[in-house]
């Protein structure tokens with residue numbers, strides 16, 4: 001059993017990483033499944049912005065996931081209820097291979113509670129992705145910003161904001177995020 005955590009800002013290729021890490025298991029005798037939150041309205045599969053995709057079961061809580069699987073990929077983990085950490089823990093102790101991806105920091109740069117909880121399970125591997133900063137153009141974007149009508153929102157929103165088109169998500173490097 002092992003736990004792989006893929007983190008990073010928006011548009012950093014987390015889903016691409018997840019799909020490519022899970023792909024080799026499809027050729028083993030292990031049963032492979034992918035899960036994503038119903039809240040994710042961007043796509044019906046787990047889908048990378050580069051076009052790679054894989055079918056996924058949509059659930060509102062990991063406790064609803066019913067497939068018999070030895071290897072489970074979970075996209076957008078930050079969108080699941082925090083109580084689902086107990087499901088992750090049980091799956092790990094049950095000997096399953098977990099590959100999990102999600103946003104680590106919210107729009108204020110705070111660690112999202114679900115990710116903090118996952119860190120306490122001590123992932124064997126943490127892959128920290130970066131993206132291109134949309135403010136200065138450097139390939140060092142590690143933070144996610146939220147704007148509305150072109151203005152950056154700095155307070156008043158929950159840790160996790162659905163991608164339903166209300167807000168625009170962006171990427172910023174440390175300098176641009178705090179500047």
Ligand SMILES: [Zn+2]
Nearest residue numbers: 133136173176
């Ligand atoms: Zn920048």
